[in-house]
Amino acid sequence: MASTQTSGPPGTASQTAAITGLDSLELGVVSTGRGPGRLARKAWTATWPKLLAIGLALVAWQLFYLSNFHGDTAAGLVKGPGAGLADLWDQMQHAQLWQAIGTTAQTAVTGYLLALVIGSVIGAIVSRIPPLRAATGSIISGLQTMPSIAWFPFAIILFGTSVSAILFVMVLGAAPSIANGLITGVDYTPPLLLRAGRTMGLRGIALYRHLILPASLPAYLAGLKQGWAFAWRSLMAGQLLVIIVGQLSLGILLNNAQDNQDLTGAISIMIVILIIGIVVDAIFSKTDLAVRRRRGLLTEAQSA
């Protein structure tokens, strides 16, 4: 017994050999394909769906242009994708568009971070206190179903036509989703893991930090992603409704296009809005995928 620890794993030689042999049999052969070929294939798998989506959008635009739906094609008010994109390229050379994107992005980040903090704090508190959980659960779900645009009259009366009104509605739209994500995660922490954690002696804050929070991460991430979608929509609605004089934003540019009956201009700004949405969504999806891969929650197809 005393000598078992000095060299290699303990146990009799035949027993050790049997168990390590079985281990390698059970794990099977894992292909560790590496190299440039694999990287290129990965990059291609990631990009082709997006390229196809862009192609489909351009085809739709072209069809709309050819249909002469508004009767303005001849008048030159509507342009095809080629001329329209050239216009957008042209706008990208001017500071105006970038200034608008900057303002919008800044409001988006501020509003989302506010919602993140408020939603997380509410979620953490509510999930810890059962009576509060019972009382507020339905309110939080109810808030989620409320269209954010319905909040604007209230917000404008309260804050006036200011960024605060927009931020207020963004937080109201996003925070419930974020709180709900965290609460769901805590609710669905596997009871078996809780039992295991308790027998290990994890209690109170330690139990929360080492077990409940990591276990809730996937649901929390889902909440963050949904919260972003609500925040982004509220922001767009807000910038169209709450016109702040002297501040250029994507909403203002859209409004201007509407006022000028500039269909092509509207489409250009919409493309910019769409691209921002897709990029942020891709970041959330990547994070979600990484978390699920670490935990072995991916199917064969997803992990390919």
Add this chain to the structure above:
Amino acid sequence: MNVLQRNGGPRDPNALLNGHRPGESVPGTGGTKGTGGTKGTGAAISLTEVSKVYGRGPGAVRAVDRLSLTVGDGEFVCLVGASGCGKSTLLSIVAGLDMPTAGQVDTGGRRVAIMFQEPALFPWLTARRNVELALRALKVAKDERRRRAIQLLEAVHLRDFADKRPHELSGGMRQRVALARALAQNADVLLMDEPFGALDAMTRDLLHDELERICSERSLTVLFVTHNVREAARLGDRVVLLSSRPGRVIEEYDVPRTGPRRIDSASVADLASTVTDRLREEMSRHG
């Protein structure tokens, strides 16, 4: 020595909260309370007239009924019974996860670790970090945690897989990580709730050898619940047969230690058939 360092005196500060009563005198435990680790000097677990009733009124279910059982220091006791004998309830009570409705549970302040049928590993942590978390709960310093976790994984032949996550391991390997994690809790008493129930026969056979070796190296007291009579006869120093609904001890079989046993040894088969006959008799009572 492969045995982790053991401290003297009662070590479980939560003993009272958990329903253990270290100060209480239970016949048979004598003066051994709190001196865990010295094999063969008394009882590691004493259950006295323990009952557990779920619910109230006419709908109440009596899972365990006035059950008394003593497990000696360093003894390996297997609990066998059909469904509804309250095996798992009993383990939860001994582990302090559940309170008995009546009766007394005494583990003499010994540290108790529990293993379930599922490995219950944390999927976001590697094998090593899973083991380290148990050490962290004991407030072991960081460098020491890492060193000890590797040492424990080596004891279950998984050193090379220390940085794999649970989903990258096979069922048998996961259960060995769970065993390493249970050992990390520095416990004198290991409670096992059908730990190999979900594994194939070959893996189970190898894990029986592993468990036997580790338990004797560390002088662990084991209370092992299973519905597999052969497994009980293979592993136990004593096999305790429980009745169903409510759970009570109906028979105990001492297993003489006569050299190494295997699942296909004649002595194991003989004992298993004796126990199975008695178990069938008990089951037909409920027909």
